[in-house]
Amino acid sequence: MRTVFFIHGFSAKKEDNAYLFDYLEKKKGIRLKTFTLPGHTEHGVAKITYDKWLEKAEEELCRIKKDKKQIILVGHSMGGAIAAILASKYKEIEKLILIAPAFTVGSPVQNREDLKALFLRKDHPFGTGFEGVLQKLFTVPFKDVREVRKVALLAQASLEQIECPVLLLHGTMDQVVPISSSIEVYAKIKGEKQFTILTDVRHQVFKSRKKEAISKYIYLYILGGIRFKLNQKEHI
Numbered sequence: 001m002r003t004v005f006f007i008h009g010f011s012a013k014k015e016d017n018a019y020l021f022d023y024l025e026k027k028k029g030i031r032l033k034t035f036t037l038p039g040h041t042e043h044g045v046a047k048i049t050y051d052k053w054l055e056k057a058e059e060e061l062c063r064i065k066k067d068k069k070q071i072i073l074v075g076h077s078m079g080g081a082i083a084a085i086l087a088s089k090y091k092e093i094e095k096l097i098l099i100a101p102a103f104t105v106g107s108p109v110q111n112r113e114d115l116k117a118l119f120l121r122k123d124h125p126f127g128t129g130f131e132g133v134l135q136k137l138f139t140v141p142f143k144d145v146r147e148v149r150k151v152a153l154l155a156q157a158s159l160e161q162i163e164c165p166v167l168l169l170h171g172t173m174d175q176v177v178p179i180s181s182s183i184e185v186y187a188k189i190k191g192e193k194q195f196t197i198l199t200d201v202r203h204q205v206f207k208s209r210k211k212e213a214i215s216k217y218i219y220l221y222i223l224g225g226i227r228f229k230l231n232q233k234e235h236i
Helices: 014-025 050-065 078-089 108-119 133-138 142-161 179-188 211-223 225-231
Strands: 002-007 030-034 071-076 093-099 166-171 193-198
Touching (some): 002 014, 002 050, 002 078, 002 211, 014 030, 014 211, 050 071, 050 078, 050 142, 078 093, 078 142, 093 211, 166 211, 193 211, 211 225
Parallel strands (some): 071 093, 093 166
């Protein structure tokens, strides 16, 4: 039985990653564990500091470690940054999967393009995995963004201490975290690693049209061995 521990991103809702959860929970031999970061509710994020996120994630990981010796750690967005920090500290992590990890925050070029499309009523971004350009730009307080950046800086410093195999996935149309961030992160990882580019996919990966193919690819990586090697891809 493989234990998959998933850490969600900043301001994420359960439905953002529901497709992956449903996909993995239907697979035999997979036990999915996840939790909600402090301050996160269905209505937004309450005032909180970054250290509370890290403490809670570590607490949950240690709880799982009591029963399971090998854990596959998965993180999306800010959750990816937190996952990297934990993987650098706990050598029991068997594999690390980083999905659009927030080692940097904000993609002004993509935001500008989405706003332009929105006002011109072309290729409406809502409902395609993009939670809302206006909401992200104007309702997330700067102090909260500052806390996310603190996590990102700690994650960047942890990269060279990661010893387990790493799978990194990032969309070319990510409107929150630029793919250039993951290209830089990938170069700094010293151990076994795989970078797969998600073509025309935005930040909310599991709301994209490719969510099934991406979920299957992650599952094959979790299984490992010849099954993944035969399906290993540089682009999805």
